[in-house]
Amino acid sequence: MHYLVDGMNVIGTRPDAWWRDRHGAMVRLVGLLESWSAATGEDVTVVFEHPPKPPIRSTVIEVAHAPRARANSADDEIVRRLKAAENPAATWVVTSDLWLSDQAHALGAAVQPAAGFRALLEDD
Secondary structure: OOEEEEEEHHHHHOOHHHHHHHHHHHHHHHHHHHHHHHHOOOOOEEEEOOOOOOOOOOOOOOEOOOOOOOHHHHHHHHHHHHHOOHHHHHHHHHHOHHHHHHHHOOOOOOEOOOHHHHHHHHHO
8 A cells, every 4th residue: 555644734633842843843754654664564655745944855755745835735746646646546645634535535545534643653
């Protein structure tokens, strides 16, 4: 399975003052995703609305961003990637955004709520 993760949506599931250090929160999420992907063998792409500065690199997962930073641009990028996928039915979209969930379902992908997925990451 391929997981397309709405990065800031997952980060936002915990009111842990992530907004004070957005980049640090992004780095922590990538670390959690790397550990989970390495343990499970799942293919993971995390999508952010803008490119992390400084860049966040990973040899385990793909760290992606929308081509133009703006509100909900990560959602648009996830939908674009689903439309380009050979088999969207082999994809899980991780989000709690209703619009993105509806789009993912319409394209044949499964959806996992962000809070439940984050709990799964933190339990591993």
